[in-house]
Amino acid sequence: MMKKAFTILAISCMMYSCATKTESNPFLTEFQTPNGVPPFDKIKMEHYEPAFLKGIEEQNQNIRAIIDNPEKPSFDNTIVALDNSDPILNRVNPIFFNMIDAETTDSLTKLSIKVAPLLSEHGDNISLNSDLFKRVNAVYLQKDSLHLNSEQLRLLDKTYKSFVRAGANLDTEKQTRLREINKELSTLGLTFSNNILNENNAFQLFVDKEADLAGLPESFRQSAAEEAKAAGKAGQWLFTLHNASRLPFLQYSENRPLREKMYTAYINRGNNNDANDNKKIITQIIALRQEKARLLGFDTYANFVLDETMAKNSSNVMELLNDLWGYALPKAKAEASELQKIMTNEGKGEKLEAWDWWFYTEKLRKEKYNLTEEETKPYFKLENVRDGAFSVANKLYGITLTPLKGIPTYHPDVEVFEVKDADGSQLGIFYVDYFPRPGKSGGAWMSNYRDQQGDIRPLVCNVCSFTKPIGDTPSLLTMDEVETLFHEFGHALHGLLTKCAYKGTSGTSVARDFVELPSQINEHWATEPEVLKMYAKHYQTGEVIPDAIIDKILKQKAFNQGFITTELLAAAILDMDLHMVTDVKNMDIIDFEKQAMHKLGLIPEIAPRYRATYFNHIIGGYAAGYYSYLWANVLDNDAFEAFKEHGIFDQQTAGLFRSNVLEKGDSEDPMVLYTKFRGAEPSMEPMLKNRGMK
Structure with a gap:
């Protein structure tokens, strides 16, 4: 997953006068460190808020200078100047928001809730600044006569469209409402994500009987014992919802009721009617996003988002997802039948459930390929x-x-x-x-x-x-x-x-x-x-x-791909369904999800990879965008064919990929960049083949 700190776009600089003393605040100047790395040893909690406030003041001053510039609007004095207008924010913003995800504290969480609406307001103050937009628009209207290179044209186009997509052409009443929506969304998103972190940390499965560890590898038991000891329960074993604990437990534990307990806790995160419940929050987010899309002239939030992607619109995305669904679901059903046969042969009279999938998949892997995770x-x-x-x-x-x-x-x-x-x-x-x-x-x-x-x-x-x-x-x-x-x-x-x-x-x-x-x-x-x-x-x-283990790894690459692709597709389609709704009134998010999955024919042994109440991707930048993993999977499989054709370390092919993709950023249209590398638009065939679906 790719995360990038929000592009900071204000608040009123008036607030800075009440900020704490900041003479030694490391964010206020270029970092005085080798290579300009963040001075984490000097950054303190009290530095963040003053840095945000001072950074907002600085950017407001720089934008005022752009507006007041007596020279005719140009690419350099308007577009480039705006791109470079936020030095302090460009230092504090990425560090703060990565800390929120990588090493958060209660203090950081509280500050994020406080700062988010202020930053949202600041962003709107810039995007809805009519005087600034006039200069941007003036440059955009003369773009064909400015003799700009492809990267400059791309930046100009992105800058202009960012203002339009932010509401620069709306009337005052609609702009006011848009500001309110953006501010509310900024806070709701942080609360949603923080609730998931709380849910992950709250669940603790302590085991006090060694018999209940049956099937678990010794190394995993040892890890769980250390976790329990750290939690103050020496002599027991602790399992959590973190992937490194949950997945091996589901994979190896012979204790079926405990597997069910672990799995049920995982898929019900944000859906427990407690302080961390996300049902109301996600419903509010969906409603606000839909209202925002309508204000900006789009029928759905999905089409608003997709307007600036390779896919372009929801019809193209759904065509891809539905096409893949036709391959994935039958394969998943066939896999479920294989797993049920193993259970039936055990003679316990049990029916395959979702919490059994990983356990019996591991058994089937060993049966088919004589390969286990413990071997690799x-x-x-x-x-x-x-x-x-x-x-x-x-x-x-x-x-x-x-x-x-x-x-x-x-x-x-x-x-x-x-x-x-x-x-x-x-x-x-x-x-x-x-x-x-x-x-x-x-x-x-x-x-x-x-x-x-x-x-x-x-x-x-x-x-x-x-x-x-x-x-x-x-x-x-x-x-x-x-x-x-x-x-x-x-x-x-x-x-x-x-x-x-x-x-x-x-x-x-x-x-x-x-x-x-x-x-x-x-x-x-x-x-x-x-x-x-x-x-x-x-x-x-x-x-x-x-070589024997390598052969097994290669032979089982398409193993369980029905399950993997189906749960991924289910989440991607759920994401699209949520963002294609036009009426959110009285929405019951759990019932909405249930109906969406029923319509797809998703089998009960598989849940979407992410359910609505813990779908952090669609809060953190992948709204109407979770399909991207599958869209890009078409690209990556087709692209790797070039390496397979010429050699996986072929220097010419690697050079083409580096010069046309890795080095180029967003300096040109992505399909143009791809075809410059590959010589043609991508084919879906390599992806279907590699997933064992053709």
């Missing part, structure tokens, strides 16, 4: 996998990543690397934060602490929640975690290799359904035999992963 994990030591991803990037693009010591970080788990190009020039600084903890949101993502712009190189981070080390045993990853590491590093490469002139076009500032191409194509190398032999080495003996 010893070869996937986290540090080796990470170095493998780095080595792939080196062989493809010539880049190197070297550990940097003494760089301030926000947590001891965080590691820092300097990234250099083949000629020795610096490409950026890369942070990794791999392990779960109570203050960290679940999942995995990439974001920036500083965007690339001209000669300014980016500061990029990957944040994940992988299996933690246990005693003397290092972090050993599952196959899914291996692919996640490669995935997020693919996003990082997109952010690190970018070479754009402007902040507004650089790196991952691309269409939502294009941003997953660099991450998803990078996953392909993770399981290539040549690559596995580079990094998959037994953590105790150093033995390279045997």
Whole structure:
């Protein structure tokens, strides 16, 4: 997943006069550190709010200077000046919002709720500033005579459309209502996400009888024992909803009632009629988004969002999703039948339920391929996998990543690397934060602490929640975690290799359904035999992963793809359904979801990957956009065919991908960039083949 801190667009600078003293606030000047890295050792809680307020004041002054400029509006004095108008906010914003997800505290959460509506108001003050829009519009109207290059034209077009999409052409009454909607949405979104974090942390499954651990691998038991001890219950075992705990439990636990308890807690997050309940919140969000879309001239919020994507509209998205559904659901049903046969043969008279899927899938995997996660994990030591991803990037693009010591970080788990190009020039600084903890949101993502712009190189981070080390045993990853590491590093490469002139076009500032191409194509190398032999080495003996295990990994790549694709599609269609509604009055969100899944014919043994009450993706930037993973999956499978045709480390192919995708950011239309790399628009056939559906 790709996260990028909100583009900050105000509040009234009048508020700054009541802010606390800020002479030593590190956000108020360029960071006085090597490579301009964030001085996490000096940043304190009391620095954030004054920095936001001062940053807003600074940007307001810079915008006033743009408006008051007596010179004729030009690309440089208006568009570029606006792109560069927020230096302080550009420092505090990405750090603050990454901390909200990676290392939050009650104080940070409270401040985020306070700051969000202020930032929303500030954004509206800029976007709805008629004098500023007049200058932007003046430049836009003369774009054909300005002799701009493709990146400049792209930035001009994005800037102009951002004002129009923000309501610059609306009358005063509608603008006033739009401001109210944006402010309310900003707070609701933060509350929704914080409720999910609370739900994740609240659930604790303590086991006090060793018999109830039947089936669980010894290493996993040891990890659970350490978690229980840390929670003050030595001698017991603790399991949580974090992926690194929940998934192995569902996969291996022979205690069916406990599997049901774990699974039920997971799928009911935000739906427990308590302080963290999200039913009302998500309904309010959907209603406000729909109202916003209508104000801006769109029939649905989905079409408002999709207007600036590769897909263009909801019809194109639904055509793709429904087409894929026709392949995925029959395969999922066939998989369910296979699992039921195993259960029937056990003679217990039990029917397959959703909480059984992972457990019996693991049994079927062993039966079909004689392969288990416990057989592969010893070869996937986290540090080796990470170095493998780095080595792939080196062989493809010539880049190197070297550990940097003494760089301030926000947590001891965080590691820092300097990234250099083949000629020795610096490409950026890369942070990794791999392990779960109570203050960290679940999942995995990439974001920036500083965007690339001209000669300014980016500061990029990957944040994940992988299996933690246990005693003397290092972090050993599952196959899914291996692919996640490669995935997020693919996003990082997109952010690190970018070479754009402007902040507004650089790196991952691309269409939502294009941003997953660099991450998803990078996953392909993770399981290539040549690559596995580079990094998959037994953590105790150093033995390279045997060919026999590699063969099993490759043979089972399409295994369980009916389930995987169906749950992903169900979530993507739910997202679209929610954002295509035109009447939210009296909506019962749970009943809405139930009816949507019934209409699809989703089998009860599978739930959408994300249900409405904990669908954080559609709160954090993927609203009417969760389909992007599948849209980009068409792109990444088609793109990797080019590497398979010429060699997975073919330098010419890698050079084309780097120069036309990774370096270009949003400097041109994404389909133009793709066809420059591939020579044609993508075909769906490679994706269907790789998912075992053709």
